[in-house]
């Protein structure tokens with residue numbers, strides 16, 4: 357497990373998203389109100405940065421700008437085609453107004469979790 361302080365909550369506007377490189381992983385951090393979410397930045401359909409997409413606050417999703425798949429900020433699962441696979445989600449919280457990300461090394465990716 358590794359813990360990373362990514363910066364101040366105020367660095368991301370409400371309804372905004374910011375991309376971070378954390379130990380070689382591209383991670384999109386999304387803020388809705390004072391809630392914060394972290395998910396893999398690369399769309400599971402093609403090599404596109406989700407942080408360049410649109411945050412959908414009402415459904416707590418982020419939409420890939422390339423083909424329009426929307427991914428849950430909570431589960432990482434896509435709710436619309438063409439993407440079929442989820443993107444990983446990460447444990448993130450706000451501590452003393454700082455964004456703190458925790459990566460469980462063994463569960464950093466949900467690929468291959470079956471069986």
Ligand code: FES
Nearest residue numbers: 399401402420423
């Ligand atoms: S690249 Fe993201 S939906 Fe196609």
